[in-house]
Amino acid sequence: MNGLTAEVGYVSLIKKGEELCGDRVETVRFEDSTTLVLADGLGSGVKANILSTLTSKIIATMMASGMPVEECVRTVTRTLPICKVRKVAYSTFTVMQVNHQDEMTLLQFDNPSVILLRGGVSIHYPQEELVIDGKKVIKSVVKVKPNDIFLTMSDGALYAGVGKMYNYGWQRDNIIDYLEARYEPDLSAKMACTIIAEECDRLYDHAPGDDTTVAAIRIRPRQTVSLMIGPPEHPEDDQKAVEELLDGGGKTIVSGGTTSNLVARVLDKPLIPTIEYFDPEIPPTAKIQGIDLVTEGVITIGHVLKLAKGYLENEDLSTAWAGKKDGASRIAQLLFEEATDIRFIVGRAINPAHQNPDLPISIVIKMGLIDELAEILRKMGKQVTVSYY
Structure with a gap:
């Protein structure tokens, strides 16, 4: 077709x-x-x-x-x-x-x-x-x-x-x-x-x-949504990763504080944080001119994964996230309802903020979240690609 x-x-x-x-x-x-x-x-x-x-x-x-x-x-x-x-x-x-x-x-x-x-x-x-x-x-x-x-x-x-x-x-x-x-x-x-x-x-x-x-x-009609999470392992790939994010021809999502700063720097646009908590469990979003949605990283994506499992398994009749303004719900709307083709751009750099032994979040967890989310989205019938930097 x-x-x-x-x-x-x-x-x-x-x-x-x-x-x-x-x-x-x-x-x-x-x-x-x-x-x-x-x-x-x-x-x-x-x-x-x-x-x-x-x-x-x-x-x-x-x-x-x-x-x-x-x-x-x-x-x-x-x-x-x-x-x-x-x-x-x-x-x-x-x-x-x-x-x-x-x-x-x-x-x-x-x-x-x-x-x-x-x-x-x-x-x-x-x-x-x-x-x-x-x-x-x-x-x-x-x-x-x-x-x-x-x-x-x-x-x-x-x-x-x-x-x-x-x-x-x-x-x-x-x-x-x-x-x-x-x-x-x-x-x-x-x-x-x-x-x-x-x-x-x-x-x-x-x-x-x-x-x-x-x-x-x-x-x-086909609709592409591209999501970038995590900075590239090698800083010289920053420009290339952002270009891939923008080359999809559809809507764009950036997840993660370090990633958001990177994208803002490459685009030479200000990163504008917001302080509105639409959901106490989900960190607030931010804004970058030219990007459709800017969110926090691992916590938000983890919640999106939870929503995806419920959506796929018909656990709830009503889509509780529909119309909500928190970052996870907005990502869910874009990925589950609007997108037919989804592109993940995943950076492999280790986030210094996650090296605290009291905060055991690693690149492995982030990549695992994306891999699991990608598989669920494929089961929804989406065309999904994952690129690593």
Whole structure:
């Protein structure tokens, strides 16, 4: 896709009383395609989890490898274990696959119909009915446009509010109206899912009566964010490291007091500290003309890593950092929501301030933080590079 990328996000609610979710989302990325599968196993708990896991992994792997949909469905049908109680092997599924030719292929079997938001408005798309081994599968091929959001969900979303807020649950049209009313041009795939999942959780009175999963793919322009932390091991590399920071063509972050002074010196711009503590646990930020965000180093990045783990693992429905002004929350916003491509420029110089035996922070810890954060960001679907100086 020319200058575009497929951003993926999902959120799951586990049925009250269960430890495992009966829904499963599987994503496979290749250079020329992104494939997402949402599977909803029959029932709930362990059995449903096994069914949905097998279904999503088989279909995602086969579809991403270019196998015909007929072969994918037949393989799933013949592989799933038979439920001893219901005497059937059953899992619904939705496949969303976008390729480098800007085409989205949708395959839908017994899940609520995919919602396509274009310009913040739900639009209709063509549908073709296929019958494969007695199963009715709906196929669609859509030419994508920038900022299109394709959103799918398990049927737990439609059951939210049954007998409470709504007589017949939260219908697809209700969900569309709710999402359209909260749409913003920069709405990420994960945030779109969170908006729906939070409302489902509220309608269930925070005790979901069924596993509920919302997954989305957003077609978005690429956005680079570059973050520099730590001065280079050799001072003669200072200029080169700062030039790499600025050559990314996107937004820039500088983390660390020594690093901030270095960047300010190379750019010949003043470093302007602030004294506002927006969060007592996070050191205040600073300003350098030409740099989008200047923060403290290890403490702030350590907190960003904690936020990244929660974001990836769906620990919290709401993104508590969204809209906050402390350094860690602002980095999280840039890396998790805005960036598609992330460049870390990591200096290997040992900070003299960290040689105090009462302050056991070393270059190894800093590099370990960045390596772990980079790996989590890759799992989010980001393109991440790390350069060392």
